[in-house]
Amino acid sequence: MTTSIIAKRWFQRLCQTGALFFINGYYAFFFTLTVYQGSLRSICLPVLNCHSCPLSFYTCPIGAIQHFLTIGTLPIFVLSIIALVGITCGRMFCGLVCPFGLLQDVLFKLGSIRIEIPPYLRFVKYVILIVLVMLLPYFVGLPTFCKVCPTAILEAGFPHALIDQDVGSKLFNQETGMFIGWMFLIKAVLLAVILLASVNMKRPFCRVLCPLGALLGLFNRFTLLGISVKKESCNKCQLCARLCPVDLSIYSDPDSAECVRCMKCTYCKEVSAKIQPLSLSMRRRDA
Amino acid sequence: MNHQSVGVMGEMRIKTDLDFADDCDMTLPMKTMVRITFTLAVYSLLIFALYTRVSDYYDHEEVGLYGSLLCYSCIGVE
Known part of the structure; x- marks a missing residue:
């Protein structure tokens, strides 16, 4: 393994681990037992990190979109942050920053059996984006995706149920120890299914269910940071597909909406990152 | 800019940038x-x-998300 590959691998690991502690860095919670309420809360990073997480500084963009739609307001600021990141680096935040992506990557390393995800399932996330994140919150007035979000139960549901007695009393009957409602249980089951699937599948949540990934993926074709493949010398050895956390053969479509821009495919010498400036391209007529 | 010599009817001329x-x-x-x-x-x-004054826009507390900063839907409370 060359030095550059080792450096790239460490860079990715540092990015993902650093982001986990950077986004969820409100350790004062352990002393105050109240969530962060400062000005950083009005900023959303384009990663699926629940804003009800006791340690979280930032707002979840999907939660914020639903919030504004439930009150009948267009989420211009949230969408413009997502669009700004999308137009600059596409889904790179999915590949290098998202804590739930990191969790799935780690779990996949534990598995020995590998199961392919059928390609047509990738369209499910677009349905979730349109129906659960946009239409239902606007027409029904409820944050419907949050009600089934597995990230939320992991980062907010379990910690609050364990720490916060007020929340705990709303979730469980103190005398019988039974669930008061089914929503918590349904979310917990959904989370368990996704985590178990992650052991044998590469990033099942990102590829099939994540509405934020669907939104950011729309920008992959127009992003300034792209991926270049030397098609004349690429022998389609599938090294890129084996390294890719979403099973993508990058030579077939470098700008695919499924690409999380983790840059692992650049370990292959035929693949490299490229900046696509907004320059006029001059083509010879006779070329 | 590349310049290229081309033969035109037996005479040589330099192809100019304008030609390219x-x-x-x-x-x-x-x-x-x-x-x-x-x-x-x-x-x-x-x-x-930014022009629409984002901070004011975010102070909305109607559904209790940014007021209490705890989303009960996220936690799983019905």
């Missing part, structure tokens, strides 16, 4: 046009969002 410019198709590829349009739209949107 005539040979070039100056129309923008569709992808570049879409990228430029997208980028301009995004920056316009961001400027508009």
